[in-house]
Amino acid sequence: MRAFFIAVQFLTRLPAPAAHDVNERQVGYSLLFYPLVGLIIGALLAALHWLLLDTSATLAAALLVATWILITGGLHLDGLADSADAWVGGLRNRERTLAIMKDPCCGPMGVVALVVVLIVKFAALQTLSTTGDWIALLIAPLLARTALPALFVTTPYVRANGLGSPLAAHLPRHGAIAVVGLVVLALPLLTGVHGLWMLLSALVAFSVLRTMMIKRIGGTTGDTAGALVELLETSTLVVASVA
Numbered sequence: 001m002r003a004f005f006i007a008v009q010f011l012t013r014l015p016a017p018a019a020h021d022v023n024e025r026q027v028g029y030s031l032l033f034y035p036l037v038g039l040i041i042g043a044l045l046a047a048l049h050w051l052l053l054d055t056s057a058t059l060a061a062a063l064l065v066a067t068w069i070l071i072t073g074g075l076h077l078d079g080l081a082d083s084a085d086a087w088v089g090g091l092r093n094r095e096r097t098l099a100i101m102k103d104p105c106c107g108p109m110g111v112v113a114l115v116v117v118l119i120v121k122f123a124a125l126q127t128l129s130t131t132g133d134w135i136a137l138l139i140a141p142l143l144a145r146t147a148l149p150a151l152f153v154t155t156p157y158v159r160a161n162g163l164g165s166p167l168a169a170h171l172p173r174h175g176a177i178a179v180v181g182l183v184v185l186a187l188p189l190l191t192g193v194h195g196l197w198m199l200l201s202a203l204v205a206f207s208v209l210r211t212m213m214i215k216r217i218g219g220t221t222g223d224t225a226g227a228l229v230e231l232l233e234t235s236t237l238v239v240a241s242v243a
Helices: 002-011 024-051 057-072 075-089 094-102 108-131 135-154 165-170 173-217 222-242
Strands: none
Touching: 002 024, 024 057, 024 135, 024 165, 024 173, 057 075, 057 108, 075 094, 075 108, 075 222, 094 173, 108 222, 135 173, 135 222, 173 222
16 A cells, blocks of 8 residues: 555645655556546546536636645646756757756746646536536546556656656566556446547557657656656646537
């Protein structure tokens, strides 16, 4: 259970028992629980959606976006902003890209990326609020956080002593493959065609973004992993709103 609580504490601002004397092995094992944490986030959002059924779709979407950010503490939005700044300012140079990602300041492209993603997410949630599609709110956070163990299993971690170093070094590979495989196989069976379309969009987005990481920096970092989460959430919400 300690690894689960580590995952909750890292990915959310939800209350969880404090984990004392945490070692790197437990941090690595916490990745196995990332999909479950994503499902918990989705369940909270779906519950809020249900409470807002009699509210206008615009207000409901705004409250869902705000709550989503509050639950996660904006963790992955930070990675998205840093990655956007680095990809534009890095000028296709690996070392420059990594250096910009390490800079704590947010540049103009980071701001633009945040605004665009939040606007698109808001618009998709407004559509989903109109149609009453609460299943998408469960699936999007689940798929986005399932992508993280998949990323760390398949992609080198290139930042020495970075935030994700213990995750990459101590992730149980066979366990991660099993968890990712379970989600991929079970999702279409439990959610039907709707869930299948969201899964396919997540797989496409994952493949494209991972390829971009490999070509630019030879692997992944904590920032690019955060960007992956935000972009997968957004893309799957868009697909759910138009499918």
